[in-house]
Amino acid sequence: MTPQRGPHYAKNCPFHIKPNQPLSAAESVVRCVECVARGCDPLKRSKPDLHQLAYLTILENSPKYDPKHKSGASLGTFIRTRVCTKLWNERDKALKAIPYSALEGDKGTQHQQVNQLMDGLVAEALLHDGVEDTVVWEIDVENFKIALPQLLGCLSENERAVVEMKFYDGLKAVEIADRLGVSEGRISQLSRKALAKLGKAYLFGTTQS
Numbered sequence: 001m002t003p004q005r006g007p008h009y010a011k012n013c014p015f016h017i018k019p020n021q022p023l024s025a026a027e028s029v030v031r032c033v034e035c036v037a038r039g040c041d042p043l044k045r046s047k048p049d050l051h052q053l054a055y056l057t058i059l060e061n062s063p064k065y066d067p068k069h070k071s072g073a074s075l076g077t078f079i080r081t082r083v084c085t086k087l088w089n090e091r092d093k094a095l096k097a098i099p100y101s102a103l104e105g106d107k108g109t110q111h112q113q114v115n116q117l118m119d120g121l122v123a124e125a126l127l128h129d130g131v132e133d134t135v136v137w138e139i140d141v142e143n144f145k146i147a148l149p150q151l152l153g154c155l156s157e158n159e160r161a162v163v164e165m166k167f168y169d170g171l172k173a174v175e176i177a178d179r180l181g182v183s184e185g186r187i188s189q190l191s192r193k194a195l196a197k198l199g200k201a202y203l204f205g206t207t208q209s
Contacts, residue, residue, distance in 0.1 A: 005035055007085045015080030022058045025079070029054045032080075036087040042094045050087060057086045095170075154201045159194035162187060 013032075017025035033050045037043040043050065061082045065075050152160055158180060165171045165179065173187045180187070 005038075007081065007088055010080055010084040011077075013080065013084070015076045015083070017058070017076055017079055019075060020062075022055055022062065025054075025058060028076075028080070029058075029083070032083055032087055036084075036091050040091055040094055043091060050090065053086060053090065054083050057083050151198050151201045154197050155194050158182075159190050159197070162190045163194050163198075166191060 013035075015025070015028040015032075017028065029051060032054060033047055037047060037050065058079055061079060062075075065078045067075070152163070155163065161180060162176055165176045166173075171179075173184045173191075177184045177187045
């Protein structure tokens with residue numbers, strides 16, 4: 001059975017790091033890079049870059065760790081979430097660069113779309129202090145997949161269109177902006193707002209638009 005992967009499954013992955021010793025995470029970083037590169041040839045050829053990105057993420061985020069944070073997250077949990085999300089964002093970019101026709105026959109396309117949307121929720125949560133642990137620990141992919149049609153009902157027409165074009169159709173912001181007749185900045189706003197609404201609706205059961 002293939003292990004479930006991605007930021008929303010990160011809680012199942014061990015990540016070991018000692019305070020003020022970034023290189024102590026070497027074994028965990030190797031495991032993360034192997035995981036994110038699996039099944040993606042462009043990333044397999046860029047593993048050294050992924051290792052560097054992981055360590056830069058560790059160096060950037062380690063000073064932000066607060067052992068007294070109400071979430072009670074350990075340093076390993078705190079860093080793992082950020083490293084995993086950063087690396088999977090790179091995977092998402094690499095996959096989007098592959099012609100869509102090459103993916104049309106993929107039986108896992110629908111599952112991949114849901115996973116990408118969930119990864120977007122996690123990435124958005126990371127921007128809000130104190131929220132990320134709740135989202136990362138409580139989102140379950142199968143339950144989310146079942147609830148998604150109802151969850152989409154909490155979005156405005158434009159928000160839903162942005163979500164579907166970005167995560168289902170793999171369109172870039174400039175392409176979505178052109179289709180909706182708005183600016184790229186507006187697309188970013190709609191995307192952030194939609195992800196925030198979906199995360200809140202999933203976690204707290206609020207599905208009213």
